[in-house]
Amino acid sequence: MPSIGNRQHAVKLLKTPRRTPAGEALTELIIPAIRLRALFTTAGEALARPAGQSLARWLVLEVVADGPATVAQIARKMGLARQSVQRVADLLEQDGLTAYAANPGHRRAQLVRVTARGLRTLQTIQATQRVWADAVGAEIGEEDLRKTLDVVGRLLRVLTVRRHFGSEKRANQRTGGLEE
DSSP, X not given: OOOHHHXXXXXXXOOOOOXXXXXXXXXXXXXXXXXXXXXXXXXXXXXHGGGTOOHHHHHHHHHXXXXXXXXXXXXXXXXXXXXXXXXXXXXXXXXXXXXXXXXXTOSSSOEXXXXXXXXXXXXXXHHHHHHHHHHHHHHHOHHHHHHHHHHHHHHHHHHHHTTTHHHHHHHHHHTTTXXX
C-alpha cells in the first residue's frame, strides 16, 4: 500500500504552466485593482452622503444629467444589471430627483430624466467631488493619471471582448478546440 508521502510527492511533481511576463503583470494588477475599486466605492459613498445620496444614486444622476436615458441604457453605460438600476431609478423618482418621461423610440421603456431638484443635488455632490479629485490628482500627477487612464481604457476594451472566456474555453474543450 503506497504511503501518503508517495502520493503527496506525485502531486508535487505536477507543475502549472508559467505565465508570460505580460500575463504575470496582468495577474499582479488584479488584486490592487480590486482594492482600488473598493477604495473608490468608499470615497464615492462618503462624497455622496452629505447630499443625502449613495454612490449608486449619484452615478445614475450623473448619467441622466447628460440627457434622458432608458434604464437599460443607463445600466449598459454603467456596466450594471438593469434590475439594480431600475431600483435606484425608482427611488430617485420617488424622491423627486428624477422623473419618468415618455420615450418616442419605445412605447414601454420610459426615459429617466433629471429634475431641477436632482440637478441641484448632483451639483452639490460634484462640488465636493471636485475638491477631493483635485487633492488626490495633485498627489499623483496629471501625466501619470492620463497614462493610467489610457491603459485602463485598453484593458476595459480587451476584457469586454473576452468577458465570455469561461464559456468559450468549455466549448473548445467539448469540441476538442475546433470551432462549431
